[in-house]
Amino acid sequence: MKPVYSGRVLGVIAAALGGPEVLQVTELPDPEAQPGQVVVRVRAVCVHPADVASTTGQIPRGPVMPPFLPGWDIAGEVAAVGSDTTDFRVGDRVVGMIPWYLTRGAPGGYAELVAADAEWLVPLPDGLDFASASTVPLNAQTAHQGLELLSLDLLSDGSSILVTGASGGVGGFAAQFAAQAGYRVVAQASDGDEEWVRGLGAHEVVSRSADLAAVGPVAAVFDAVPLGDAAAAAVENRGFVVTTRPTPAIDPARGVRQDLQLIRLDRKLLAELVERVAAGTLRTRVAVTMPLTEAADAHRRVLAGGLHGKVVLTTG
Structure with missing residues (x-):
């Protein structure tokens, strides 16, 4: 099928390894939809700490050698369809997660047009805007899969779970999933974000500066920041801890099960989570939208912290 785009395609590459200054706006070749692919006209791409870390x-x-495109989560419209692709048609609204851990920036989401495997994408409901949708895939799947690692089926109904970083994307979704599953959620909030976190269903909200050992013992910890030893101090002996990055080993004598959550793309789960956000049963938030061409400034804002929601780059 003939593509419905023409002219130059803008993207943002990491031209070297370093801080935000290494991000450069550049002109990219028009992508083509290969068999099993679609070309997505990107309307929104979420800026994650993982994007900052990639640069x-x-x-x-280990590091990816530049140049490469950052960007995991995209939302937009199908602009072209590969010859044997039947899941989507030109004009369909879609949201998805580029499995950056596999693509290593070829492709990445920081571009106006992206050739994406159809398996990376799910339909975007009409009631959900592009920017909000782009905050869902990596964050919500990480939270959902991380809670599965906590062996919640082994916990008693009403067991307490501590969620660190509940003001953030992953922690915010984790707090919601745990509360909706019937567990007592103790959630750590950034200063000024207590009401938002309480609105996610948390039963108790503690400050970012709180001594977490004093809020325990809890049966499980979802350490979304992660804080490592400070969060592990709250879990009871023979409890469960899941972190989103490697942290120091917990004293084996305590018998705590310690797991590392590494994201995996689950298309069926992603479709369900997007539908739940569209229906209002899961909450997400956008702090600010910025043009794609201001990606370097977006990275600076993420590094500065203090945001109430995600930074999203937009096009068009």
């Missing part, structure tokens, strides 16, 4: 080389499996 400094501080990522699992």
Whole structure:
């Protein structure tokens, strides 16, 4: 099918390893939809700490050598369809997660047009805007899969779970999933974000500066920041801890099960989570939208912290 785009395609590449200054706006070749792919006209791409880490080389499996495109989560419209692709048609609204841990920036989401495998994408309901949708895939799937690692089926109904970083994307979704599953959620909030976190269903909200050992013992910890030893101090002996990045080993004598959550793309789960956000049964938030061409400034804002929601880059 003939593409419905023409002219130059803008993207943002990491031209070297380093801080935000290494991000450069550049012109990219028009992408083509290969068999099993679609070309997405990107309307929104979420800026994650993982994107910032990619430009400094501080990522699992070692640094990616520039130039490369950052960007995991995209939302937009189908602009072209590969010859054997039947899941989508031109004009369909879609949201998805580029499995950056596999693509390593070829492709990434920081571009106006992206050739994406159809398996990376799910339909975007009409009631959900592009910017909000782009905050869902990586954050919500990480939270959902991380809670599965906590062996919630082994916990008693009403067991207490501590969620660190509940003001953030992953922690915010984790707090919601745990509360909706019937557990007592103790959630750590950034200053000024207590009401938002309480609105996610948390039963108790503690400050960012709280001594977490004093809020325990809890049966499980979802350490979304992660804080490592400070969060592990709250879990009871023979409890469960899940972190989103490697942290120091917990004293084996305590018998605590310690797991590392590494994201995996689950298309069925992603579709369900997007539907739940569209229906209002899961909450997410956008702090600010910025043009794609201001990606370097977006990274600076993420590094500065203090945001109430995600930074999203937009096009068009």
